[in-house]
Amino acid sequence: MSDWSRFPTETPLRLWQGAALWLAACLLFLVVNRGAYEGYFSDDDLDNLAWTRHASPGVFVKGLITPKQFESNFRPAGHAVYRILGSSVGLDFRWYVALIQAVHLVNLVLLWRIIRSLGAPLFGAVAGCIVFLFHMAAFDAFWKPMYLFDSLCALFVLASLLLYLRGRWIAALIPFVLAYKSKELAVMLPAVLLAYEYLLGEKRWKRVLPFFAIAAMFSVQAFAANRVRDDDYTLRFMPWDIGKCVTFYVSKVLLIPYAGFVLVPLAWLVKDRRVRFGLLTLLLFLGPLLFLPGRLFSVYLYLPLTGLAVAIAFLFPLRRIAAVGAACLLCVWLLGNYWVLRRERRYALTVAPQNRTYVEAVGQFVRLHPAFRDYILDGSPLAMNVWGAKAAFRWFLPVTGLHLVWVEDPEVRSMLDKERLAVASWDRSTKQLKFLVREPGTPDQSFIRAGRNAPLWQLTDGWFLPEADFRWMGPVGKARLRYPPGAREFVLTSNLSELQIKDQGRVSVEPVLNGHALGAQWYERNGWLTLRWAVPPGLPEEINVELRVNPPYHSSNGDPRTFGVAVVSFGFAK
Numbered sequence: 001m002s003d004w005s006r007f008p009t010e011t012p013l014r015l016w017q018g019a020a021l022w023l024a025a026c027l028l029f030l031v032v033n034r035g036a037y038e039g040y041f042s043d044d045d046l047d048n049l050a051w052t053r054h055a056s057p058g059v060f061v062k063g064l065i066t067p068k069q070f071e072s073n074f075r076p077a078g079h080a081v082y083r084i085l086g087s088s089v090g091l092d093f094r095w096y097v098a099l100i101q102a103v104h105l106v107n108l109v110l111l112w113r114i115i116r117s118l119g120a121p122l123f124g125a126v127a128g129c130i131v132f133l134f135h136m137a138a139f140d141a142f143w144k145p146m147y148l149f150d151s152l153c154a155l156f157v158l159a160s161l162l163l164y165l166r167g168r169w170i171a172a173l174i175p176f177v178l179a180y181k182s183k184e185l186a187v188m189l190p191a192v193l194l195a196y197e198y199l200l201g202e203k204r205w206k207r208v209l210p211f212f213a214i215a216a217m218f219s220v221q222a223f224a225a226n227r228v229r230d231d232d233y234t235l236r237f238m239p240w241d242i243g244k245c246v247t248f249y250v251s252k253v254l255l256i257p258y259a260g261f262v263l264v265p266l267a268w269l270v271k272d273r274r275v276r277f278g279l280l281t282l283l284l285f286l287g288p289l290l291f292l293p294g295r296l297f298s299v300y301l302y303l304p305l306t307g308l309a310v311a312i313a314f315l316f317p318l319r320r321i322a323a324v325g326a327a328c329l330l331c332v333w334l335l336g337n338y339w340v341l342r343r344e345r346r347y348a349l350t351v352a353p354q355n356r357t358y359v360e361a362v363g364q365f366v367r368l369h370p371a372f373r374d375y376i377l378d379g380s381p382l383a384m385n386v387w388g389a390k391a392a393f394r395w396f397l398p399v400t401g402l403h404l405v406w407v408e409d410p411e412v413r414s415m416l417d418k419e420r421l422a423v424a425s426w427d428r429s430t431k432q433l434k435f436l437v438r439e440p441g442t443p444d445q446s447f448i449r450a451g452r453n454a455p456l457w458q459l460t461d462g463w464f465l466p467e468a469d470f471r472w473m474g475p476v477g478k479a480r481l482r483y484p485p486g487a488r489e490f491v492l493t494s495n496l497s498e499l500q501i502k503d504q505g506r507v508s509v510e511p512v513l514n515g516h517a518l519g520a521q522w523y524e525r526n527g528w529l530t531l532r533w534a535v536p537p538g539l540p541e542e543i544n545v546e547l548r549v550n551p552p553y554h555s556s557n558g559d560p561r562t563f564g565v566a567v568v569s570f571g572f573a574k
Contacts, residue, residue, distance in 0.1 A: 013122070021126070022112070026105050029133055032338075035345050036097045036143040040352035043388020044146040045096070046359070050394035052083040064181055067214075069221030073233065077156075077182040078149040091359065091395070096145040103151045104142060108133055110158035111306055117165050118200070118274050120313040127330055128313030132305055136340035137252045140299035143348055150302040153183035157303060164193055169207045176211060180218055185303055187215045187222075188284045192307075195280045199273045232294030241293040249286060252298040253308065255336055263311075274314040281307030354381035354431050359392045361433035362424070366396040369437065373397070374418045376456050378407040379426035379465055389424075407456065407465060416457045425452045429468050444482040444542070447491075447571030460544075464561070470495045473564045475552040483539045487572035490518060490533045492547065495566040498526040503556050507565060512546040513539065520550070528568060535572070545570070 013021075041049070060083060063076025070076075081099070089095040111132055115125045141147045156179030163172035179186035190211035197203055226235045236242075250260030267279045285304040289295075316326055358381050366372075380389040390404045405411045407423075415421060423436040438457055448454055450463075450471040461478040463471055490511050500507065501524075510520040511533055518533040549564030 018112075022105075022109060025108065025129070025133055029105065030101065032134070032341065033101065033142050035349060036101070037094050038352065039097065039143055039348050040093055040356040041091070041096075041359070042144055042146050042355070042383070043385045043391070045144070046388045046391035046395065048079060048082045048146070049086045049091075050391035052079050053086045053395065054399055055083065057083070064178070067217055069218055069225060071225070075149050075182055077178055078152050081148060081152070093145075096148075097143070100145055100148050100151055101142055103148070103155055104133075107151065107154050107158055107306075110155070110162055111309055114158065114162055114165065115310055115313045117162070118277075118310070118314075120274075121316070123327075124313040124316035127316045127326070128309040128311075130330065130334070131312050132309040134334060134337050135255075135301075135305050135308075136337045136344065137255060137298040138302040138305060139341065139344045140297070141302045143344075144299075147299050147302070149183045150185075150299060153179050153186050154303045154306060155179075156182060157186050157189055158306065160189060161192070164196075164207075169210075173210055173214070177214065180214075183303075184218070184222065185285060185288055185300075187218055188287055190215045191284045191287075192281050195277060195284065199277045199280070233292070234294065235288075235291040236293055237291060242290050244293045245290040245296065248296045249289065249298075249301065252301060253282070253304075255333075255340060263308075266311075270315065272314050275311045278307045278309070278311030278314070281310060283307070351381065351383035355384055355388075357381075357431060358384060358389070358426065358433050359395075361435075362392045363396050365422070365424075365435050366393070369422065372420060372422045372437070373401045374403045374415055374421050376405050376407055376412055376415055376421065376423045378423055378452070378456060379428065381426060381431070382428070389426075393424075412456075413460070416460060418457075421457055423456045425466070427452045444480060445571070446482045446484045446487070447569065447573070448479065448481070449569045450567040462564075464563075467566070470566045470568045472561075472566050473547060473549070474562060475549050475564045477547040477549075477564060477567065479545045479547075479570075481543045481545055481571055483541055483543050484572055484574070487535060487574050489573045490535050490571070491530060491573045492532075492570045493528060493530045493568040494523060495528050495568055496523050496526045497566070499555065499557065500553060500565075501526045504551065504553060507553070508550045509565060510548045510550075511570075512548060513543050515544075523565070532573075 060076045060080040063070065063074060064080070085095060085099070108129055112125060112129050115128050120128065138150075141151050156175040160172040160175040160179060163169070163175070176186065176189055179189065190208055193208045193211055194205075197205060197208060223235075247258070251257045253260040253263070263279055263282070267276050270276065282304045285307060286301070289300050289304075375393060377386065377389050377393075380386065386406050390406075393404055394402065403415065405415050419438070419440045421438040423438075425434050425436065426432075427434060434452060436453060436455055438455065444458055445455055448458060449469070450459075451466050451469040454466065454471065458480045459471075459477075460480055462474040462476050464473070465471070490513070492509060492511065494509070496507065506522050506524040508520045508522050509531060511518045513535065516536070518535070521531045521533070523529055523531070547564065547567070547570065553563040553565070555561075555563065
């Protein structure tokens with residue numbers, strides 16, 4: 001007899017009743033989270049789409065069947081999904097949201113079957129599944145495709161656990177491997193199975209050994225790789241790092257600061273071993289996350305929350321009066337989740353249009369200028385990191401011969417001499433992406449406005465990212481200008497902030513043209529101020545300019561960079 005029959009449920013459901021419950025839950029979930037379809041890809045999404053688009057199918061097949069821990073966080077099960085969707089639906093974001101929400105709803109079915117198979121009463125099983133279905137710690141798993149890896153991992157873990165409970169432990173090995181190939185958190189499943197055998201099972205320890213053997217194979221590779229890496233994915237075992245992780249996740253598991261600590265005594269006070277199994281499952285799946293202080297995200301609780309759902313299913317009281325009280329408490333908790341949903345939804349739908357605008361502008365420029373292969377990226381939307389901005393270009397352009405350089409990278413100097421160059425500048429004030437192009441024969445400008453529209457190929461050294469209509473320079477800002485015949489003055493307009501004048505009193509600026517110093521002048525008050533210098537006649541057409549600021553500016557607001565002045569414009573005037 002299989003373990004499936006060891007925990008008979010008190011209220012068996014007919015198939016149509018179970019289907020009706022699930023459909024009602026699906027409808028409510030989709031209505032509450034319908035705003036996700038108005039979102040857009042994150043930087044990690046774009047990066048995954050860009051590189052998988054150019055990868056051969058064999059890469060993913062090999063990754064799935066190879067017993068190897070891969071570098072660069074390659075997770076073949078999840079990345080294969082990006083490859084399939086990217087090839088079939090492209091950048092239609094709605095399909096990606098539909099997929100992650102469908103996976104979540106399938107996970108709900110698997111969790112329901114597991115909870116009911118352990119003997120949970122109907123109302124307890126409903127309560128546990130509701131907590132998992134709407135828990136807003138996992139908000140990103142319903143809204144952002146980049147967390148597909150977490151939902152896929154949970155899908156295969158739950159499938160493996162369900163097969164194990166049915167006594168089909170050999171077949172359960174297949175989804176276990178697929179779970180690990182989705183995300184490494186699945187390595188804790190053997191410990192969960194061991195806890196099941198100890199607390200609820202028939203003590204058939206040998207059935208767990210193959211799971212531990214697979215987990216050990218991957219774990220040894222993971223620890224070996226951990227010794228030679230030092231980034232946010234590095235496991236750290238110092239007490240302060242663990243404490244940082246513990247305080248973060250115990251404040252997220254019940255959405256109340258530090259409330260998760262109440263689950264510790266609960267495991268000892270409740271006599272039902274199924275509650276202890278659920279809480280132990282939560283703790284075991286949470287375990288690896290407690291050593292990753294560089295990766296603190298509440299969505300990582302997605303898989304551990306399945307254990308919380310199991311525990312809640314058996315905490316739900318059977319007596320009518322107590323059940324009504326527990327139901328009211330659950331409703332209050334759901335209202336709290338809805339408040340978190342509104343907050344997270346507001347932010348997601350604020351940054352999504354910016355990402356969409358950026359990507360669509362890249363696509364439009366590439367279609368109109370297919371010959372460009374050299375790009376300088378000058379800024380990006382608020383929620384898009386540099387790798388996401390680069391991935392947007394890699395999606396539309398062939399990888400061969402493509403050069404993408406962030407404006408503050410040292411490699412940008414080697415790009416400035418390119419005859420055909422495009423600068424992609426993100427204007428945070430208008431939330432638009434603008435392109436400046438340099439083609440063969442394009443002459444240098446004699447007067448530069450230093451904001452978003454500045455020709456970066458003429459700003460050769462010592463400049464920071466632009467802010468609105470000006471750009472900070474370092475103590476020395478270098479540029480190249482064209483000298484127009486008849487020009488009599490060199491003009492510099494700067495934006496002197498009240499804070500800078502307060503910190504420094506006054507600021508000296510001296511232009512140097514082809515090694516010839518024009519003499520220092522002073523800014524002595526705040527505002528948009530212009531200084532002028534007479535220039536000698538007969539200068540050559542190409543002028544190398546240095547703007548020297550003394551003393552260098554170290555802001556009292558805590559910014560660690562060393563500045564000169566915020567330049568609005570500079571160049572020659574007649």
